Amino acid sequence: LALKQKIEFFIPRFKTAIINSRTARDNQTVNSRHHSEHTRKARLYISHFLQVLNLTILRGELKPAARAYYGLPETDARLPPLVAEQDLVAWGEKLIHGEQERTLRGGTPIYSPSIALVRVNFEKFKQASIAQKQFQQSAARYSAELARYRADADALVLDLWNDIEKSFDNIPDENQRRARCEQYGITYVYRKGEREKHLEQQEMERINPRLPF
Secondary structure (H helix, E strand, O other), X not given: OHHHHHHHHHHHHHXXXXXXXXXXXXXXXXXXXXXXXXHHHHHHXXXXXXXXXXXXXXXOOOXXXXXXXXXXXXXXXXXXXXXXXXXXXXXXXXXXXXXXXXXHOOOOOOOOOOHHHHHHHHHHHHHHHHHHHHHHHHHHHHHHHHHHHHHHHXXXXXXXXXXXXXXXXXXXXXXXXXXXXXXXXXXXXXXXXXXXXXXXXXXXXXXXXXXXX
16 A cells, blocks of 8 residues: 555656656757757858958958957958857957947948847847757756656566565466566566577476376
8 A cells, every 4th residue: 555655646746757858858949949040140140240341351441450349360361260159159249349349439330231230140149048058957957857756666666566476476377477467567578588498388388287286
């Protein structure tokens, strides 16, 4: 009775843990698609802004010294690395701050894309990145909780298995014992070579039936 009560108390909590883990994982997957798209667009706008900056300098509309506003080497027209998320965060902030400072000093704003468009897509990327980290943490937390419940579930299944087998100890025939236990959902899996040995034993018992004396 005590084991039955433990199982009845455990099952609803275990089901809730499964649902929570699955929901958190699904939310992470859905947000991951949004996050990937916002990351792609942020990288695109930051890259295009830097390219337009270099073209403007190449045409002579801005001096190479303008690159210093954005934290770039004055004589280097190469694009900075924009692969990692931390690179996008760093350069997005540098461009927004640098363009603001340069225009406040009387500089002509850069367009196509404007810094306003860069900022909009950069902020969407940052929000999606924060949300994704939260979903990842939530999924990891619920996954760890489910793992703990699975350990408890394994222990209860083992106790239940042992109790069922013990209740049929009075049946001398092993095949009959297993058959009765299987009625309660126990599944026996033979090890390598064990099934052949078991079938051989059954055949021997069929050929040489036990006498009642």
